[in-house]
Amino acid sequence: MAALLLLFCFIFLVLFFFKKSPSTKRLPPSPLKLPIIGNVYLAGNLPHRSFHSLSKRYGEVMLLQFGSKPVVVASSANAAREIMKNQDLIFASRPRLSIPHRLLYGCRDVGFAAYGDHWRQRRSMCVLRLFSNKRVQSFRPIREEETSLMIEKIKRSSPGVVNLSKVFVELSNDVVSRAVLGRSYGGESDFNRILVKFIEMMGRFDVGDFVPWLGWINRVNGVEAQVEKIFKTMDEFMEGVLREYRMKKLSDDAVVNFADALLELQRESKDSDPVEDDVIKALILDMFVAGTDTTSTSLEWTMTELIRNPRTMKLLQKEVREVARNKNGKDITEDDLDKMPYLKAVSKESLRLHPPLPLALPRELSRDTNLMGYNIPSGALVLVNSWTISRDPLLWENPDEFRPERFFDIDIDYKGLHFEMIPFGAGRRGCPGITFAMSLYELAISRLVNDFNFGLLDGDRLEDLDITEAFGIIVHKKCPLLVVPTPCA
Template structure:
């Protein structure tokens, strides 16, 4: 046994040395051939580059790097050069001045597996296919008229949540869980026509969103892709993709059967009905096949559930920690609600402080702190630096929202900063880009924000929300856990006391 082990080591060690020398040679070769005026870079390790420096909260780790090296930092993740952007000026250059060059997406294994080969809007590469599917989404699914047509769904599901809280009789509730159920139910009814409750479906959604935020080492060090197989990441991704596909196939068949029965009646259409109509009436060369429809629906779940529910949860967390802000918000909503049993969407437009509270929440707790990675399609000169084609780009929207050069008291929760301010989240103010900007900015902002506003308004209108007696509001744990979205690390447990009869 000892001799066998010794022979094995004597074979492995020289091989490892040869491989290391080869990689070092390639690295120095690539460095010498690289553009001369590159952005500043931190020191990196051989083979893995700066991977270890990402840590468990990459948005915070990358913020630390940019504090040391500047708003544009070039790091190396395995064999892939990655440009980290952490200032409004740099974000403007990427998302506006050179938007076309940076409009594509890198090919990432996990999203590619989950979205039928990146046939969705979020992860598909920039080009004619992306333009076609985005046009369908914007015109058919996310237009102002379409968003307004689902108002009754948002209001009904919000009131269901409010009623459930009312039945808690002052006991401790997991508000995050209730808000997550609200957003899931809204998306299910809008997209699929009905709710899909139960442990199995909720577990599938949790695993789906979790995997989208997982790091696949094979994307950055291809010859180590076996690590993803060994860890089970590859198998888990394929399993979720298969389970979601089976679920969506059932949804499509259900809708096709219903469509035959109602003989083309378009009353009460959900988004699957609309996509099936577009498929049938298609007059262009673009083929809207089943996989494209399923990928579009998966995008709605990825973008419309987790990001929306976490924003509401963070908002309530901050309101509990800041009683002054809570009272001011309740005063505004109470005056506008004026004793009505519930807040409706008609009331929201007048609630300027509510909107400021949500903006401040999105600034401090950006739902997608690093947005979705981009990739340069050609060489470009950026703020005086040479950026090669094929460079991945990470925009740290979370760090930009906390930039002390742009925001006074940048770490403090102060909604008043947005009163009498033209700064908005629609992609025109680059110091505040929680939903991205440019061509790849989120097309569903309007839908997500109205869910946030309606839920938050009704929660603080109907209830006083406090922590359990054994927890001091100052001690509320605000720790984060990072995947694709920025979650609270611990559940938000509260006691709700009715404010109105």
């Protein structure tokens, strides 16, 4: 009996001294997880809105579990500042997502590439050679010409119904196509059709990225075959573009587009750091993915808000038309945009309410860190909910209202320096093409409100104008914006 008692005492002491000490890590609050899938079920069709609702209960930083992957969602300006500025370096990488990895040549682009030497070199190349002020200004005639073509197309449709959503997609596609490839391909071209499918597929959720042993599902449901078909079709097109550009000779006064500039960089590159064809193709596709959908979506939401708010529309028209009258019949150009402070305020307010990427592209944490008092593990996927931040009632008075005048009283911009609104991201991963995109956006809005008055279809009331959002990385209106434009005398 005594021996048995001694044995029990020995076991107790062993367990007491060698048991695993409780974790002292303070993880962010987290909702209930389901087996295998974790919190995927909470994302819904509009993840930015779902996460917004969850943040009201779980706070500015919460921890979700998508399959085997921890996912941190940041929903405050302070948390965004920590991620995109104070600790930007360790939050700068991207997770490996299988569909973008295949479509973008192993993520040899800038937008989806993991942080490292390749990304730094290509990002620097884009900033210095592709999106420099000089280069962006060189495309000004393209933006102005395509905007004039849009206005003429709408006038030819008057007094009929015009699908402005479609008009904006065609405008942004034509401008980006001419700037990147030197020519437009037309709204119904094979290239534009495959580009639409390409962009849609880039936003597709692949369960295998989060539950690896379920990766077979995309082979069964046909998604993997679709990705492969889209990749091969787009790659054949891009190969043809590169062959064509290598054969042509530029005249002295030709506008050097992005494809020209990239091939020039390839010729200049050293053997130790070659710019390979796949890199050029990936960067070109980056520009289409980032430059077409975001611009057309921003135009769509801005015109929707202006039509829903007649007083704001009248104030903007008054400002723009006064500038136009002083030009003696000449068209508004980009030189005139700085004379329109209310247009600038409208632009900011629209981007605040409707950031084109309401959830910034995911980041991947490169080492353990502390975020807002919580321990975040290395390898966690990090999402910044810019939609929630720009509607935070602690930052914005009446945040759900469309009130451009608020920007006359506050010095907040959209270029990544103020974390109260970050429609284009910030820090190392901020969008390098903001100036190019916003030049087209502001020119198009100013020309539209100067040249037309806009009504709705017979019987439609302003309060009935549908503003439901569609699912996607870039959030469009679910229903197209149909209007009846009347040319101004």
